[in-house]
Amino acid sequence: MSGFVSTPDTSRKSRADSTPEDAPQAIPPLPDFNGRVLGAAAFCGIIVAGVVDGIFPESLLWLLAAGVFWPHTILFLSRKLGADRQPRIRQYLLLVECISGGLVIGLTGLTPVPSLAMALMLMFSCLIVGGLYLWFYGTLLLVAAAGLVVGLLGVTEDFTTPLLTSLVSLAGTGLYICVTAFYTHQQARILLAAKTQIQKQREQSIALSDKLSKYLSPQVWQSIFTGERDVRLETRRKKLSVFFSDIKGFTDLSEEMEPEALTELLNNYFNEMSEVALRYGGTIDKFVGDSIMIFFGDPSSRGQKEDALACVSMAVDMRNHMKIMRQRWRSQGIRTPLEIRMGISSGFVTVGNFGAENRMDYTIIGKEVNLASRLEQLAEPGQILVSYETFSLIKERIMCRDKGEITVKGFGRPVAIYEVIDFRRDLGPNRSFLEHEHAGFAMYLDSGKIADNDRKAILQALEEAAERLRVEEESEQT
Incomplete structure (x- = not known):
């Protein structure tokens, strides 16, 4: 027997924490456990109606006990595996439910209305929780599981569905989809209000940080607000x-x-x-x-x-x-x-x-x-x-x-x-300033500071140095 996950993936901490206190508070999202209980009840109702109408064998009534324990089993596995911290675990559990749902559909012999009703509830859950990606793989696993059972046991001889079974199938599926859609809509409103509030707070934070930046050098402000530097006493x-x-x-x-x-x-x-x-x-x-x-x-x-x-x-x-x-x-x-x-x-x-x-x-x-x-x-x-x-x-x-x-x-x-x-x-x-520096030679000349009585001595020193360099250069050439 299969249960259901009824709400989109909102287990990530960033989303939960981002809902501000002053945001409009709508009805909280339908919990996974409650969604599975609702889905299991719809499945059990379809099985009972089918047995009453005589299109399902009484041996399928054991699925009622499975339907009762299934939501509790998945809840135990979710907590054990940490599905609230790892959204992918939540999706994997839903794929397991698609397989079990496919097996149940196969056991009914592919009776049209009940099979479509049960498949529709599972596909709707996949689409909400994981989008087209999860919907595709969920459908694939469901069809494969149903096909495996049908290959072993065969299909029903009469494809007509009695009125009671049809009504219970449609009512159960409709109720599940409507309740799930209602809670999903309310959750979307909460997320939209939170997003609007976050955007407003972000704009206020930017304006405030811009004001605070006037009291700090831009380099210091940048290093603090980008997280490169901690604001603590350190030198x-x-x-x-x-x-x-x-x-x-x-x-x-x-x-x-x-x-x-x-x-x-x-x-x-x-x-x-x-x-x-x-x-x-x-x-x-x-x-x-x-x-x-x-x-x-x-x-x-x-x-x-x-x-x-x-x-x-x-x-x-x-x-x-x-x-x-x-x-x-x-x-x-x-x-x-x-x-x-x-x-x-x-x-x-x-x-x-x-x-x-x-x-x-x-x-x-x-x-x-x-x-x-x-x-x-x-x-x-x-x-x-x-x-x-x-x-x-x-x-x-x-x-x-x-x-x-x-x-x-x-x-x-x-x-x-x-x-x-x-x-x-x-x-x-x-x-008036000249400066030259080479290996073995350094000169710093500030002609504006040279006194008249020092000028001749400096010129004589420069001439002697120049004459010596010329003599050494001529000797190297010869």
Whole structure:
């Protein structure tokens, strides 16, 4: 005797969990056990009617006992095999029912109306639970099982179906299909309401995450919302390039302007400088007063050399962009000349989440951070000062001027610093800076810093070096 599964596959956790509490609550889906009980009752009714009408032998009444135990047997197997966690187990059990149903149809001798009624209930269950795929294989197994029994026992001699058997078959099948369809429809409504609610919540989450992203650097926000980084207190050592900048003359300007106008000017400055920083891939750490702190190399890095180059390139771009902003401010009546000064240092720092479990700040600490801040304070208006570590990473593409050494707290020895001039490609033929470095030869020339009384000595040294190279070249040729 065969029972039935009456509802589509909704055992997956994602669907069950996705139904929100405020979604319209319709009648819950018809459970598998109840569906099998209803199907088994229809089968038993058809068998009893057939025996009463005399078209089925009384020996088939043993199927009534099988019909009573079948739903309980399948329920036991479902729990044992974990059908609620594995939807395919549920489909396999339904295929087993198709085989058993085919055997019952074969035992009835393929009496037309009862056979079609029982086959229709099974096929309807397959179509709802597994779609056309399960329907096809279920039909195939049912036909094969029925054909096997018919091949052994033969078909009925009289293909006419009495009225009672026909009515019970049609009534049982109709009741099963109508009840199943009703519960399936109600379930579809629940799923549709849940889908609508999920879509609404998704849109709200996107809007909220967009608002929250304003408080984080895009790289940090991206790494958190994509799951690449956990939000927990953790730090690590990493080599980064750190940038500090502030506006020279801002304090004087704050005494001349109204707070509202000053706030608008400062926000405009931060907005445009942030766009420059993001264009070069910098992670904006914080804004403090008129100062900006940015670092390169975390959460994403292109390599130490490229990170340092991107940091210095950003600084040069900011310095050039400041000229445009000064003209714009001048047209707005702001006559105080505002200049940006910047400091950059490269080295190992501690980067990560600092703070408490309920309030974290993604930032960096270390002596290189202090050095970058110190260089920014020492820089003249419009000047970019970098540490020796940064200079060694960028010197092939950016011209720098040696500014001597400074003493910085936390460093055992004086620190060599350099001033960024410009990209080498942007320096014209009249540039005052020349630098050449080869094996056995190194030259750094800043003609703008050479005093008149030193010029002759330098020329003499260069001429002696050139003469010596010529003599060695002529001796090699001979």
